[in-house]
Structures are given as structure tokens and as C-alpha cells.
Amino acid sequence: MMNKTLTCLSKQKLISEKWKPLCELRLGMIFMNGRADYENVISFLQFHIKGHGHRVCVLNIGQDTLESEFKIKILKYGAEYVYDRNSFVDSYEFLTERLNRWITIERLLHSPVITSRTAGKSVATICMLRKVIEAAFYSQNNILILGERGVGKEQVANIIHELDTRREKGDLVILDCTTLKKELSGSELFGHERGSFTGADYARDGAIALAHKGSFFIDEITELPPNLQAEFLRVVQEGTYKKVGSNIWRHSQFRLIAATNRDMKTTVEKGEFRSDLFDRIATTVIEIPGLNERKEDIPLIIDFYLKKIFNGHLPVIEKEVYDVLCNREYRGNIRELKNEVHNICMRYSGKGPVTLGDLSNTIFDLTLLNDKVRWYEKTELFELINQAIDEGCELKKIEDIIQSIATKITLQRVNRNKDASRILGKSERWIQLQKIKEKNG
Numbered sequence: 001m002m003n004k005t006l007t008c009l010s011k012q013k014l015i016s017e018k019w020k021p022l023c024e025l026r027l028g029m030i031f032m033n034g035r036a037d038y039e040n041v042i043s044f045l046q047f048h049i050k051g052h053g054h055r056v057c058v059l060n061i062g063q064d065t066l067e068s069e070f071k072i073k074i075l076k077y078g079a080e081y082v083y084d085r086n087s088f089v090d091s092y093e094f095l096t097e098r099l100n101r102w103i104t105i106e107r108l109l110h111s112p113v114i115t116s117r118t119a120g121k122s123v124a125t126i127c128m129l130r131k132v133i134e135a136a137f138y139s140q141n142n143i144l145i146l147g148e149r150g151v152g153k154e155q156v157a158n159i160i161h162e163l164d165t166r167r168e169k170g171d172l173v174i175l176d177c178t179t180l181k182k183e184l185s186g187s188e189l190f191g192h193e194r195g196s197f198t199g200a201d202y203a204r205d206g207a208i209a210l211a212h213k214g215s216f217f218i219d220e221i222t223e224l225p226p227n228l229q230a231e232f233l234r235v236v237q238e239g240t241y242k243k244v245g246s247n248i249w250r251h252s253q254f255r256l257i258a259a260t261n262r263d264m265k266t267t268v269e270k271g272e273f274r275s276d277l278f279d280r281i282a283t284t285v286i287e288i289p290g291l292n293e294r295k296e297d298i299p300l301i302i303d304f305y306l307k308k309i310f311n312g313h314l315p316v317i318e319k320e321v322y323d324v325l326c327n328r329e330y331r332g333n334i335r336e337l338k339n340e341v342h343n344i345c346m347r348y349s350g351k352g353p354v355t356l357g358d359l360s361n362t363i364f365d366l367t368l369l370n371d372k373v374r375w376y377e378k379t380e381l382f383e384l385i386n387q388a389i390d391e392g393c394e395l396k397k398i399e400d401i402i403q404s405i406a407t408k409i410t411l412q413r414v415n416r417n418k419d420a421s422r423i424l425g426k427s428e429r430w431i432q433l434q435k436i437k438e439k440n441g
Contacts, residue, residue, distance in 0.1 A: 027103065029059055032062065037062070041074065053126050056079050057083065058074050060085060066082065109130065114133075119304035124294045131284075132159055132163075136160040136161075136163035137163045140164075141283040142255070142280065142281050143257045145257065145288065146288070147287060147288030147290070149333065152333075153288060156286065170212060171210070172215045173210045174219065180224075187204065191209055191244065211254040212251075213253060217258075218258050219259050233274065235252065239251055295326050298322070302321075305337075321355065344358045
């Protein structure tokens, strides 16, 4: 079974090399021989896949079929798909189609459509962009973008529109609900007829008409006035609307991309936003991580904007500049960092390296260079131990669990008792006993 699968994938040029845990993001398959390999698969997923940005599907080539609880746990630990042998015993097309789709998404990830608009290689960024690409390129779904102010929601909307595969695609029309004047909001959205209100000296098309056959990006949609939400719901459901002052129904078909920096569920629960409209706009939800959640992207974002400003040329930047900018908080996210880059360019003479002296004075008021946080000082560890205590775990049990995890991680790295004993400062016999305890549960 495995040989047939590998032969098929090889013919499709989808087999390249064996897994290398330390390389960059990878796509792959994991073969398992039924329940006998279950624990090994879970261990591999836990330490090499989950949270690392790799994409894998698990193929069960064993005779036994996996129960739902096993499949759910495999998916929980980082696999994207789990297939039993009866799913692919007669056909491998769906496997090659799945892998080819992943490959296409990775290629688009490195295409100018993406790289000209955003920067970042963190797992959070890559996973978010993969979802953006899949939703834009392989569907016509309405998309709701969530994220704090300044994270780049409009850039993502532009990416979605550019990747849209419709043949006769119209323009991307943008409407910011925070700029709508209450008395003219209906006109901005639906357009108006001549004489429909004071000052309406001529007929005008609204954003909905302009978005026909294209994409309609409605930013900060939670600010849409309540009286217009019901009318806009009809547009989203039926594709029909009336201009202000008109009795004629008009048609407009577009891809809706909505965005907000507010908690949508809270606004719905408070009655500030219609639940039926929320259901219609949130077909696919994309959450953009804040800059404070992906600080490893900051040097790449700095380089990205400097190259734009200097027409592709990147000046030498002293390491301390990156250090200072990486060790501060960004309430305004990418927009705030972009402003600082522009201030650097204002102070930079154009010769020599960019130094700390080119940073704004306010930067030094906001941040201090701290020592790297030690692993045992991290908030996550405190939270986990706090949870263990709440669940009634005694100190001895917590110690045993930590020892077991440390042993498992070390053996995943070196795969030999002798090397693991040297790293952990324990005897080989102790390592062996830990493995036996782990196996016996």
C-alpha cells in the first residue's frame, strides 16, 4: 500500500526528500500503520508539527480503521487531514490534488501579490496568509477580517481582490464606515436620485453600484448605522437595492470583504450589530495577528519599508536599531512601526549605517533593552503550573510530568539513550525507565 502511494506521488513529482525537522516550513505526509503507530504519530506531531507552521496529512495504511477520537486528536496535534486506507485504496487523485493545492498556495505566498504588500515569516503570519490565499483563490466566499487597528486589514483586502480568479472582475471599492455622515450615509452606500434631498442636484451612484462585478471592502463595518444594516442585509442576500429617493430595484453582485477592530460577537450580543447580517458577512473569518504577537517579523517589516522608501536599496542597519525596535510594544501595530521607519528616513543622512541616533527620541522613552526572558520566567509556564495546582496535582506529579516531557523532547532530538543521558545529566538506565513509564502510561 505505501509503495503504491509513493509511486503514484512520485509520478506526480510530489515526492522530494525525507522530513528534516530543522528546515523551513514544509509540506508532507505521515504514514501510520493503524493504532500500532498512533502514539508515535502523536509524539511526532506534538514536537515537530504543531505550532511550527508545517502542513501534513496523515495516511493510515494499516488494516484497522481509526476511531473518531483518534482522528480528532491527530488533527488537534497539528495534522490537517487524516485518511484511512479505504479512502485511497482505489484512487490517489485526491491526495495529489490536496498536495498540489498546498504547493500552489506556497508559490502564491512568495509571489509579488503578497511580497509587494506585506512582510513576515513568523508562523502566525504564514498561517494567516495561507488562509487568505485559500479563501481568495479557491472560493468566492464573503470574508470578514478581524484585527487591531493598524495591522494591515486594507492590505489584506487588496490581496484578496488581486487573487480573486473571476474572469470579468471589476474594481475594488473601499468604504470606511467611520467616515460616513449620518445624514448622507444612505447616499454613500446606495447612491441617490436627483432631488431626493436638499443639495442632491444630480443623481449619483453609491459604493454598492460601483462595486458591481468587483469586490466591496467595507472597513469598520460595526460602525454602519443600525438603520442601514437591514437594507445592506438585503444587498448581501439578494444582490438588490434601491437608490435614495428611488422606487426602482437595482442589482449589484460583488465579493464582500468586511473588516473591524472590534469584537464582533460582543457587538452582536449587545444588539449593536444585527446577528443575521453578521452570519452573512462572516462566511470565512480571517484574524490578523497584532505586531506584538509576531515580533520576529519586525526586522523584515523594517527592511520592507526602507526598501520601498529607498527604491529597492536597503542601507546598512546596526543591530542595536533592530534590538530597540523589537523590544517595545506597538499599540498602533504595523502603522506605528511604519511611522517610525519614516522618521528614521527623515533623520538619516543617506550615508553610512542607520544607527540609534536616527531613531526618534520618544522610542527611548517607551522602551528599555531587557535581558532575554528566561524560559522559567515565561507567563505561559506560570499559567500551566497554576492550572495543574487547580486540578489537584501535587508537586511530585508536576515534577514527574516535566521530567517525562523533557525526556521525550530530548529523545526526539537525538534518538539515542546515551546522548539523551548526557544532555539531561541522567543515567542511561534512568532514560530507559522513563521510556517504559511513558509506554505504560
